[in-house]
Amino acid sequence: MSTEPTGLRESKKRETRQLISDHATRLFLRQGFEQTTISDIADAARVAKKTVTNYFPRKEDLAFDHHEEFTAGLARALAGRAPGETALAALRRDFLDAAGRQDPVAGFAGPAFTRMIADSPTLTTRLRDLHDLREESLARALAETTGAAGDDITPRAAAAQLGAAHRVLFGRIQELTLAGRPPQEIAALVTEDATRVFGLLQPSLGNYAPA
Known part of the structure; x- marks a missing residue:
């Protein structure tokens, strides 16, 4: 012993x-x-x-060694919302904070690492899986926080829209990184993009799941 x-x-x-x-x-x-x-x-x-x-x-876990943090990220942002703050507002704020920090988990992984993912079919597939797992985790958290019935599709629908917004913005960071844009410029551009992306969800989710 x-x-x-x-x-x-x-x-x-x-x-x-x-x-x-x-x-x-x-x-x-x-x-x-x-x-x-x-x-x-x-x-x-x-x-x-x-x-x-x-x-x-x-083997993919060796590349995505922060995968647990990634898949839990949206649900964690939901849990951390302020009193009266909706799910959309909390997730938008969380993304903007991550962009401001140039957080690698949000996609600011640098050109070499981003190129490695883009060049690997295995990692590209695994990244899609991680996005799906992150969305599923958010759906469970939304169902719990709203007290939705087991057969209520609303949490899954909301999670699909919120997860898609983050997926698009993650992809945008990758795209700009591969185009050779510097991190500060990428952060500024995706901050503007996020305003538009989350703004599209405002009519449907603007009042959903307040804390």
């Missing part, structure tokens, strides 16, 4: 996870995602292949 303190064990686990992630990202950027193997990553990090897969069950 290990007598190592729990806090130290957890700290070592986080360090190992980050070490593996860092080496994987470096290899993905240098060799391409499809061309890099789990063995390559294990060798670079000087760990066993099983250690890599214990921390990252899917």
Whole structure:
């Protein structure tokens, strides 16, 4: 039985996870995602292949290592809305804050990483899956916060529209990044885009799900 303190064990686990992630990202950027193997990553990090897969069950998780934060993001923004603030207002505010910070989870991943995703069919497919999972999480949160009946389609419909807005804006950030625009300019442009995108939802969702 290990007598190592729990806090130290957890700290070592986080360090190992980050070490593996860092080496994987470096290899993905240098060799391409499809061309890099789990063995390559294990060798670079000087760990066993099983250690890599214990921390990252899917190879795609090594590229999208913040996927849990991403998929929970819209539901978390909903939970954090101010008294009287609607779902639309909260998610718009959250996106604008992320754009202002140039948050990588919102799409500000830099040209090399964004190109890596665009060049990989596997990562492009996984990104679509993550957008779907994020929308599903938001739908569940909307159903809970509004007390909707199990057969009420409204939360799913609202989540589909709000999720689509964020998906479009994420894609816009990628598009501008690949076009070589600097991050500050991208942030300014998507802030303007967000005003239009969320404005389109105002007539249908402007009063939906206030806190």
